[in-house]
Amino acid sequence: MRKPTIQDVARTAGVGVGTVSRVLNNHTAVKHSTREAVLKAIADLDYTPNPHARRIAGGKSYTISVLLPVVTTEFYVRLLDGLETAFQAARYDVAIFPLLDRARLERYLGSHTLAYQADGLVMASYNLSTLFQEGVQRSGQPMVLVDAYAENVDCAYMDNVAGGRIAGEYAARFPGETYALWVETELDHIFTTRVFEERRAGFVSALESAGQTLAGEYKTSFDTQAARNVAGHFLAEAQFPCTVFASADLIAGALLDEIELRGLRAGQDVRVIGFDDQPWAERRGLTTVHQPVEAMGHEAATLLLSRLSGYSGPVRARKFMPTLVVRQSA
Numbered sequence: 207m208r209k210p211t212i213q214d215v216a217r218t219a220g221v222g223v224g225t226v227s228r229v230l231n232n233h234t235a236v237k238h239s240t241r242e243a244v245l246k247a248i249a250d251l252d253y254t255p256n257p258h259a260r261r262i263a264g265g266k267s268y269t270i271s272v273l274l275p276v277v278t279t280e281f282y283v284r285l286l287d288g289l290e291t292a293f294q295a296a297r298y299d300v301a302i303f304p305l306l307d308r309a310r311l312e313r314y315l316g317s318h319t320l321a322y323q324a325d326g327l328v329m330a331s332y333n334l335s336t337l338f339q340e341g342v343q344r345s346g347q348p349m350v351l352v353d354a355y356a357e358n359v360d361c362a363y364m365d366n367v368a369g370g371r372i373a374g375e376y377a378a379r380f381p382g383e384t385y386a387l388w389v390e391t392e393l394d395h396i397f398t399t400r401v402f403e404e405r406r407a408g409f410v411s412a413l414e415s416a417g418q419t420l421a422g423e424y425k426t427s428f429d430t431q432a433a434r435n436v437a438g439h440f441l442a443e444a445q446f447p448c449t450v451f452a453s454a455d456l457i458a459g460a461l462l463d464e465i466e467l468r469g470l471r472a473g474q475d476v477r478v479i480g481f482d483d484q485p486w487a488e489r490r491g492l493t494t495v496h497q498p499v500e501a502m503g504h505e506a507a508t509l510l511l512s513r514l515s516g517y518s519g520p521v522r523a524r525k526f527m528p529t530l531v532v533r534q535s536a
Contacts (some may be wrong), residue, residue: 210251218247230297266325269299270510274330277304279428279456280484281499285330285353288503296511298325305332326510328352329359331401348513352506354401355523360513362506362524366404369495369528370451373405373479374412376493376530377449380477383421384413385440385450387433387457390425405453405481421445426457433460441468446475449536455482458492462535477536481528491534502526 212230216223221240228236229244236244247253270293274282290300301324327349351361377384386409389402413419422443426436437460440450452458458480465472472478473491480487480494487494505524 210253212253214251215244215247215253218251219243267323268297269301269324270326270328270507271324272300272302272328272330273305273332274302275305275332276428277302279454280486281454281456281482282330284484284499285503288500288505289328289352289507291500292504292507292511298511326350326514328506328510330354348510350506350510350513352503355525358521360506360509360522362502362509362526364401364497364502364526364528366401366528367408367411369481369497370405370408370410370453371412372408372528372530373451373481373495374409375416376532376536377409377451377477377479378413378416378418380447380449380536382447382449383445384418385422385424385444385448386420387424387426387436387440387450387452387461389428389454389457402453409451421448428454428456430456430460433457434464437461437464441465441470441476444476446470447477448475449477449479451479451481453481455480455484455487455492455494458494458535459484459486459490462490462492472535479536483531487531488533493533493536494531495528496531497528498526 212223212226216226219226219240221244225236225240226244229241270289272286272289274285276282277286286300286302293300325347327347329349329351331353349359351359351363353363355361355363386406388406410420422440424436424440426433433456437457440461441464444450450461452461458478461476461478462472465476465478470476478492480492481497482499483494483496502524505526509522509524
């Protein structure tokens, strides 16, 4: 059976081939009724575009590069889900580049094939726009920042100061000492990410407003075993009962594991407050600060897609607000 062609779609929808092409490329200059007719024809005919022909005809790669610190944490998996949902709906492929450390970043920056042949660039958590500025000016490649704020680039981000403040205000209600576990990666020593810095600022500010101070602070990486090691070190030094703010649910989960291992009681001996509200948080009874991770990723992709469709207006910032979800751990 002959596969349907773009000409078949055009005839069925009663439009020209150019109009079908604009719909496939998610172009804004198509009336809603026309777009719906074309999409219906595509569905009725079970038409699948030829991606190779589409790239040649459009002079585009139809690929988006996504730079992020790691891909193994639940936060970034969820963030990618939001990004990919929007990009795939617009028929863009996603190329994922975990930076992990200085060496990987330098390899990425040294490759013009990787850095500049994608149609757009997403930077997660770290604002690397100044490193790409020459290439962006040369190629016209738009970029967007997600999970962080910057004045010079479109961004979708969480109000982390507010999130830290919410956690701090809640922690200040409880008797006993208050501690905090922070996330730090190797990239933090190379570039500035304000995500955890802002969470700390909000948390400390809320404690100070309540006339309290942190009894101790500990740092760990995104690695689960490293987080458990730090959690164990903290528990060996803490005065119970106490309250601890784990600045990411990955860290909170490791802390809950170590609490259980030592025969302590979460919510009584150690009150744990996380940040993210990962899918497993409810099952483990984790009190945590909720952030709509997938929605943030989807909005970042939408901002970038609008640039790819011709938007050339001023820089836009989309701020998401956190909420506290109280469960058994605190």
